Amino acid sequence: MTTKQRAWAWHRQGLDGSQLGAAAATVIANTGWLRSVGGANPYLSLFARAGLRREQVDAEVARLAVHELPVVRGCTYVVSAEDFSWALQLGREAAEVPVRVLTKLGVSRTEIDELLTAVVEQLQPGEKLDPQQLKQVLGAAVRSLGEEGKKKGASTTLPAALGILQSEGRIRRVPLNGRLDQQRYAYQYWGLAQSGLSDQQARSKIIAKYLHWTGGATIKQSQWFTAFTVAQIKTALLELKAEESGGLWMLPGDRESYESFKVPDQQQIQLLAGSDGLALLRRNAPDLLAEQDRGKSLLGEKSLALVADLPDHPIVDRGQIVGLWQYDPGRAEIVPWIFGQATTAIKQRIAQVQDYIRQDLTDFRSFSLDSPASRQKRIDALRAAQSG
Structure with missing residues (x-):
């Protein structure tokens, strides 16, 4: 990349001061979902872009202005509220992968569906239970899969069920102490409304946001982020009327914005x-x-x-x-x-x-x-x- 290309990406990521003072939900909507794996990246990302302190971010998490969700590739990102329903839609295929493992271990889809219903019944509004508490109240509805299951990363049927329910927005996972950088969770009933978008519409929506956040990306880079097929990405690019420039695909108008962009003189x-x-x-x-x-x-x-x-x-x-x-x-x-x-x-x-x-x-x-x-x-x- 050239100096200008790096500075352009820096600008589109809001690291040039353009997001200072903005709320976490606004920063995330403008510059991109924040990868969260139980570490402190979401906090530092928001401090770097907007100067937000941890308590300010935690307050937005508490009021559901932002939330950690399994989205593209089934990976967890901190997402702004405006994206919740359709962002979850992108991760539903990944949520089915553990179910296929259970099927190979002799667990029927009927048994899984019965477990889904049982979990939701236990998590009616007001209830918040961690995985151990859920296992206790669900009793025989959760099946242990023994040594063979452990070898395949599925000691019981509960984690796969929780993953499906999260991907559907029927329950949500919440940090026990309200912090994003400490991985102890409980689950609550959610009942999030569906997006109303087709899968292709959701794919086009994330590609549009992705190209905005990055300022331009290759098909291979887009594929890494989304796990979409090349054909799905090309369909989205066509629908968006994206423009190709030097191997990078940009949203309409971004190439002109890039060409007029000036690298800042002072260090940032x-x-x-x-x-x-x-x-x-x-x-x-x-x-x-x-x-x-x-x-x-x-x-x-x-x-x-x-x-x-x-x-x-x-x-x-x-x-x-x-x-x-x-x-x-x-x-x-x-x-x-x-x-x-x-x-x-x-x-x-x-x-x-x-x-x-x-x-x-x-x-x-x-x-x-x-x-x-x-x-x-x-x-x-x-x-x-x-x-x-």
Whole structure:
């Protein structure tokens, strides 16, 4: 990617200050759904774009202005309320995959449907139960699948049933303590209205949003994000009257906007999560590196130019990755590795994000099983690289 292409993606992601002060739902609608895997990415993404504190985000989660849902590819993203029903529609095929596993284990569709009904009956308005509580109240309706089931990742029939009910909007999963970065959940009755869209209309809708969020993407990148077939994507592009330019498909008018776009003169520094939409939506982190930095690596790993997903979190200036970082909770500090000069702007932003993590998050986990111990080796390597 060129400097201008990186800065354009940065702009469309709202990392240039254009979203400052906006509500979380507005930021997500404008710049993209936020990948959530039990880590802190949603919080830092919203802090970077809008300056939102954790309590502000949690308040929007509590009032259902935003919610974590299984959507494209069945993956969980934090989504704004305007997208709930049709976004869930995109994940329904993925929700059926565990059911096919149950079928191979001798579980009939009738038994699954009976379990779905039983779960909804237990979660009538006002009830909120975690998986263990649900197993207890459902009793024999939940079947244990023994050692064979464990080998196939299905120890009981309950998780598959909960997945189907979530994808249909009949129940929703809620964080027990209201936080998005700690994976302990309960389930509530929801009864979300259906979107009224056909599957193709839903596919066209997400492709339109995706091209807006990214400022343009290849068919392969669109396919990675959505898991749609090439034919489905091409149908959506045709319906949207998308325009192709240099291998990237853009919404009508975006090519003209891109051509008139000017790269900002001053540094715009952000510390982002490795799963931030800037790189994750197109899964193109290597494209965000300057040529002289593409060969860099730590711990004898492949160079950064050869990995689809970054080993650490990026420090970014107008769309270009200028360093990596991790948070060391033992010392309550960010450990950065700056590829070039540690400018005043970089130092100031590191200090701001460090204070934010200390005050709002305590630690910065990448995903649910991330821990200080599991990342200590990387923290040490970053510290050594910076001092060297």
